[in-house]
Amino acid sequence: MLYIPGNNPAMIQQGGIYGADSILLDLEDAVALNQKDAARTLVRNMILVTDFYDSEVCVRVNHLSTPFGLADLEEIVPLQPSAIRYPKTESPEEVIELLNIIERIEDRHGLPHDKMTLHAMIETAMGVQNVFNIASKFSRIDAITIGGQDLTADMNIIYTPDGTGIDFARKRIVMAAKASHIDVIDTVFPDVNDEEGLRRETEYAKKIGFTGKAIINPRQIDVVHEVFTPTDEEIRKAYRIVKEWRSNSAAGIGVFAIDGKMIDAPIVARAEYLLRLANVTVG
Amino acid sequence: MKPKIPAQSGTFESSDVIVLIEPLPNRSGRKIEISSTVMKQYGASFRQIVDEMLDKYEMTDIHLIAKDKGALEPTIKARLETAIKRSLGQQEGTLT
Amino acid sequence: MLNSLGREIPEYIEGIGKLEPFQGALTKLSKGWMDEPTIPAPNKAYLPHQSKLCKTLEEAIIRSNPHNGMTVSFHHHLRNGDILLVQTLTILHNMGIREITLASSSLNECHDPILPYLVDGTVTRIFSSGIRSELGHAISKGVLDTPVVIHSHGGRVRCIHTGKIQIDLAVIPASAADCEGNATGSHGKSAFGSIGYAVIDARYAKQVIVVTDNLVNFPCIPLSISQNFIDHVVLVDSIGDASKIATGTTRITNSPMDLRIAKLAADVIEHSGFFVTGFAFQVGAGGASLAVAKFIREKMKKKGLKGSFMLGGITSYCVDMLNEGLFETIFDVQSFDAVVSNSLLNNRHHIEIPAALYANPFNCGCITNKIDVVVLGALEIDVDFNVNVITGSEGKIRGASGGHSDTASGAKLTVVVCPSFRGRIPIIKKRVHTIVTPGETVHVLVTERGTCVNPAFPELEANLRKAGLNIKEIHDLEIEVDKITGIPAPLEYTDKIVGVVEYRDGTIIDVIHQLKEK
Numbered sequence: 001m002l003y004i005p006g007n008n009p010a011m012i013q014q015g016g017i018y019g020a021d022s023i024l025l026d027l028e029d030a031v032a033l034n035q036k037d038a039a040r041t042l043v044r045n046m047i048l049v050t051d052f053y054d055s056e057v058c059v060r061v062n063h064l065s066t067p068f069g070l071a072d073l074e075e076i077v078p079l080q081p082s083a084i085r086y087p088k089t090e091s092p093e094e095v096i097e098l099l100n101i102i103e104r105i106e107d108r109h110g111l112p113h114d115k116m117t118l119h120a121m122i123e124t125a126m127g128v129q130n131v132f133n134i135a136s137k138f139s140r141i142d143a144i145t146i147g148g149q150d151l152t153a154d155m156n157i158i159y160t161p162d163g164t165g166i167d168f169a170r171k172r173i174v175m176a177a178k179a180s181h182i183d184v185i186d187t188v189f190p191d192v193n194d195e196e197g198l199r200r201e202t203e204y205a206k207k208i209g210f211t212g213k214a215i216i217n218p219r220q221i222d223v224v225h226e227v228f229t230p231t232d233e234e235i236r237k238a239y240r241i242v243k244e245w246r247s248n249s250a251a252g253i254g255v256f257a258i259d260g261k262m263i264d265a266p267i268v269a270r271a272e273y274l275l276r277l278a279n280v281t282v283g
Numbered sequence: 284m285k286p287k288i289p290a291q292s293g294t295f296e297s298s299d300v301i302v303l304i305e306p307l308p309n310r311s312g313r314k315i316e317i318s319s320t321v322m323k324q325y326g327a328s329f330r331q332i333v334d335e336m337l338d339k340y341e342m343t344d345i346h347l348i349a350k351d352k353g354a355l356e357p358t359i360k361a362r363l364e365t366a367i368k369r370s371l372g373q374q375e376g377t378l379t
Numbered sequence: 380m381l382n383s384l385g386r387e388i389p390e391y392i393e394g395i396g397k398l399e400p401f402q403g404a405l406t407k408l409s410k411g412w413m414d415e416p417t418i419p420a421p422n423k424a425y426l427p428h429q430s431k432l433c434k435t436l437e438e439a440i441i442r443s444n445p446h447n448g449m450t451v452s453f454h455h456h457l458r459n460g461d462i463l464l465v466q467t468l469t470i471l472h473n474m475g476i477r478e479i480t481l482a483s484s485s486l487n488e489c490h491d492p493i494l495p496y497l498v499d500g501t502v503t504r505i506f507s508s509g510i511r512s513e514l515g516h517a518i519s520k521g522v523l524d525t526p527v528v529i530h531s532h533g534g535r536v537r538c539i540h541t542g543k544i545q546i547d548l549a550v551i552p553a554s555a556a557d558c559e560g561n562a563t564g565s566h567g568k569s570a571f572g573s574i575g576y577a578v579i580d581a582r583y584a585k586q587v588i589v590v591t592d593n594l595v596n597f598p599c600i601p602l603s604i605s606q607n608f609i610d611h612v613v614l615v616d617s618i619g620d621a622s623k624i625a626t627g628t629t630r631i632t633n634s635p636m637d638l639r640i641a642k643l644a645a646d647v648i649e650h651s652g653f654f655v656t657g658f659a660f661q662v663g664a665g666g667a668s669l670a671v672a673k674f675i676r677e678k679m680k681k682k683g684l685k686g687s688f689m690l691g692g693i694t695s696y697c698v699d700m701l702n703e704g705l706f707e708t709i710f711d712v713q714s715f716d717a718v719v720s721n722s723l724l725n726n727r728h729h730i731e732i733p734a735a736l737y738a739n740p741f742n743c744g745c746i747t748n749k750i751d752v753v754v755l756g757a758l759e760i761d762v763d764f765n766v767n768v769i770t771g772s773e774g775k776i777r778g779a780s781g782g783h784s785d786t787a788s789g790a791k792l793t794v795v796v797c798p799s800f801r802g803r804i805p806i807i808k809k810r811v812h813t814i815v816t817p818g819e820t821v822h823v824l825v826t827e828r829g830t831c832v833n834p835a836f837p838e839l840e841a842n843l844r845k846a847g848l849n850i851k852e853i854h855d856l857e858i859e860v861d862k863i864t865g866i867p868a869p870l871e872y873t874d875k876i877v878g879v880v881e882y883r884d885g886t887i888i889d890v891i892h893q894l895k896e897k
Contacts, residue, residue, distance in 0.1 A: 007294070008296070009296075009298050009299050009354060009355070009358040009361075010296055010297055010298035010299065013298060013355055013358075013863070014635075014636060014827070017636070017639055017827040017828060018635070018639055037365060037368070037369070037374040038292050038293070038361070038362070038365040041361045041364050041365050042357075042358060042361040042362070042365075044361070045357035045358070045360055045361040046357050046358075046361075048357070049356075049357050050357070050863075051859075051863075053828075217635065218635035218638075218639065219633075219635055219638065222642075297802060298802070298803070320802060321772075321802065321803050321804060321867070323773060323868065323870065324772070324803075324804060324867030324868050324870075325803065325865060325867060325868070326868075327868055328865060328868075352802070353802035353803035353804070354803070355803060355863065355864060355865075356865055
């Protein structure tokens with residue numbers, strides 16, 4: 001997920017060329033307070049005419065408690081981007097209020113309530129505490145993400161490259177996402193020149209269950225893709241597992257072995273998930 | 284409509300355009316100054332967009348200066364809209 | 380008369396002579412010999428133990444029989460750090476010499492100070508592979524009566540062989556030289572590496588001056604230029620600023636756009652069928668073109684692939700690849716920084732080559748004939764894959780033909796890399812302002828928004844599509860870009876011709892018209 005500041009036309013117009021899975025046009029923290037209106041208008045215009053090719057377009061709006069949030073929603077919801085990212089989500093009540101406003105706007109424009117989805121950003125201690133209730137209760141929320149910078153600020157700790165301070169938060173957020181069967185995206189790695197550090201952090205994120213990572217510079221895309229994309233080897237194995245499972249199930253055989261390893265339902269589920277990630281169907 | 288206050292939008296970055304608006308005394312009409320890094324190729328179409336935008340908001344007694352660094356059309360229109368609305372006091376923004 | 384690309388070429392131009400229209404990249408070569416007669420090189424005789432040393436550049440010039448209408452030549456190995464071209468022309472101007480023909484292998488921003496000499500008639504004709512900055516702009520506006528002749532690096536050698544360029548005086552800066560004129564650029568405080576462009580000048584000029592800021596004991600090794608062609612030798616305080624050779628072109632770019640294009644180009648090369656053991660490779664000096672080398676290097680390491688040689692303008696990145704064993708040899712006609720000069724001096728497999736061996740098509744085969752993959756830039760490219768590297772979007776002369784058409788004609792795979800638009804100006808056009816490299820020699824265009832394959836190479840296109848690359852029809856991409864940028868208003872020209880662009884075989888591939896100033 002490539003972050004693009006919403007007041008930067010040069011970056012927005014090139015947003016789609018990097019092959020990022022999704023692009024986040026940011027009206028919130030990347031835009032100065034006195035340029036919020038300019039960014040909103042620019043992003044609206046750009047979404048209307050720019051081809052972002054295969055990248056999904058999300059927009060991060062300002063929080064409803066700011067003078068800008070409502071105006072952002074009024075402008076952006078009718079454009080129906082892939083998703084709206086909501087910052088500093090702290091409670092299910094907030095989400096209800098947000099969804100009410102979104103649906104009202106959609107009604108006014110004759111738009112359905114189930115096309116555009118919502119990403120909830122967890123960036124405060126309270127948000128971390130309430131994360132399961134936020135993640136599980138709303139069909140329109142299809143991803144939650146952790147905002148590391150703001151979270152360390154809210155916790156009054158210093159950001160360290162090893163991420164110790166936010167480790168519990170990361171894991172708790174992942175767990176809530178898994179229990180709710182939605183995607184969960186890790187926070188940005190700010191040092192653009194440290195490729196090794198990015199790879200280490202991304203591999204850790206993948207290991208503990210994140211399904212994607214936010215990036216702030218196109219140079220980071222390749223590393224994140226490499227870490228999260230299943231290798232050819234993994235895909236071949238998964239394909240074999242699913243294929244044999246299907247033919248064995250049809251023959252009434254429940255549990256079987258491949259290369260001496262027992263293959264049961266959870267392993268098959270994991271293999272099917274991986275094939276979906278890799279866009280491979282079993283013939 | 285006439286601009287109430289001076290207003291500005293855009294940045295000096297490449298692919299962006301700075302739009303400066305000032306009110307003029309009554310019955311001054313429109314004073315428009317455009318400079319652009321791609322004046323030869325897009326100067327005429329730029330001027331057309333400015334005229335159309337000012338017509339849309341029915342602006343008069345307005346001094347508009349645009350300094351363009353190769354902004355694409357949606358950017359030009361966005362910056363014009365923002366500057367106009369700020370000059371009408373409809374939006375918060377900044378002069379400097 | 381129309382040439383085979385549909386460009387109108389006059390039959391004759393005063394001050395240049397009869398013009399032959401371009402009729403295809405290999406048409407003249409296919410004959411197997413060159414039609415044009417060659418002129419003899421000068422025959423001189425020197426008594427033993429004569430001194431060639433002059434106290435000043437001015438003294439050397441006085442001894443070299445300067446006269447009105449003379450042709451003076453220079454090499455451009457010091458690129459933007461050169462000072463001797465301006466110094467020489469100033470001396471000649473102050474001596475009252477007029478109607479000079481300037482034949483520098485290229486011209487850079489550092490040569491802008493000679494503009495007054497174009498205005499006042501000191502310099503009346505120019506031959507060069509490239510012209511930039513104020514000079515380029517002034518020439519576009521029509522400051523000279525006779526059109527400039529733009530040639531390729533290989534074409535310059537042919538011009539000198541046939542007498543199209545008849546050099547009266549060659550001034551050759553060298554970073555090391557001895558009292559007899561043996562000279563090199565490979566060591567010394569102003570080292571610039573290969574001196575390949577100057578070799579032909581030394582052979583054919585009626586008078587040759589070697590200028591150095593580092594007079595070494597006899598003999599100067601290596602003998603990149605040898606004493607049997609040198610008339611005068613001058614020691615000066617400085618031949619120029621070697622640190623200005625690179626001006627940022629030799630680092631791998633940080634620009635996300637250029638890196639993206641470079642990555643896509645490397646993918647194209649990988650799946651082209653030419654990325655095989657022993658392949659020969661050439662990249663341009665900066666931007667996306669050089670960055671392709673970074674990705675190719677990674678791919679070569681991953682696949683355990685070894686290449687045969689690298690060619691061209693050589694950067695330190697190429698030297699790294701040589702030292703890593705990824706390639707066996709470097710053929711260097713122009714060195715871009717100190718690391719390269721050092722490698723040239725010390726590594727047997729880093730070989731200095733003259734322009735004739737590099738790119739002159741009229742011989743038994745120059746090295747560009749053996750290139751497999753070349754990556755080139757472009758100022759503009761059109762839907763027929765013709766490339767413009769000489770005139771910018773404003774119609775000003777601001778680039779160079781250089782080795783572009785030479786390498787494209789030889790490479791099995793010519794990859795042009797460029798963004799689809801720069802600062803709102805589309806780079807892909809229906810028709811480029813000026814054709815330098817004909818589309819028939821260009822195989823692939825790689826931009827950030829898609830890759831286009833020349834329809835003359837369907838097998839290549841099939842390979843790339845099979846590999847899942849983002850292939851688009853160039854007409855479609857052109858329309859897509861126009862929609863993004865808006866269609867620019869066409870530029871206006873007069874009928875006056877200010878420049879003539881030679882293809883490497885001497886035929887005229889295009890002409891440059893004077894810009895209409897409002």
